[in-house]
Amino acid sequence: MTRLPLGDLRNAVVALRDGANRAPATDAADHFLLCELGEHDARTEHAAHLWANDPPSAPALWFFWTGAGTNRVHRVDAVPWCPAVLRNVATGVVRLCTYFDHHAAAHSWGVTDPLGDLLAERVVSGDGSDDA
Ligand SMILES: [Zn+2]
Ligand SMILES: [Zn+2]
Numbered sequence: 001m002t003r004l005p006l007g008d009l010r011n012a013v014v015a016l017r018d019g020a021n022r023a024p025a026t027d028a029a030d031h032f033l034l035c036e037l038g039e040h041d042a043r044t045e046h047a048a049h050l051w052a053n054d055p056p057s058a059p060a061l062w063f064f065w066t067g068a069g070t071n072r073v074h075r076v077d078a079v080p081w082c083p084a085v086l087r088n089v090a091t092g093v094v095r096l097c098t099y100f101d102h103h104a105a106a107h108s109w110g111v112t113d114p115l116g117d118l119l120a121e122r123v124v125s126g127d128g129s130d131d132a
Pocket of ligand 2: 084107
């Protein structure tokens, strides 16, 4: 988790969209970001999705950082989405990776999300999928 410098975000958005009026609404207070990647080594940058462009398939803004506190090094970049898709042959459901292109570690569907798993279990339980 790291603190988001709003000035950096605003500058990046302005550079991306060439117009401050298109910048996302932000509170005066600093935001805090949580790395969205799965487990990765210390040399890999942490990454948190900031803002989706319009259209959604266009490069999105990400906040990258390494280190913490005064040793933190960060950058805000517009990067293309990861092109990977996961197709469930049985259901035909296609999931898009929600990370940026060339990200480290596993695709978004391979990242363990304890809260998400818990919610999913509650939905699936009692589905009658037991083998008879
Ligand atoms: Zn991380
Ligand atoms: Zn991916």
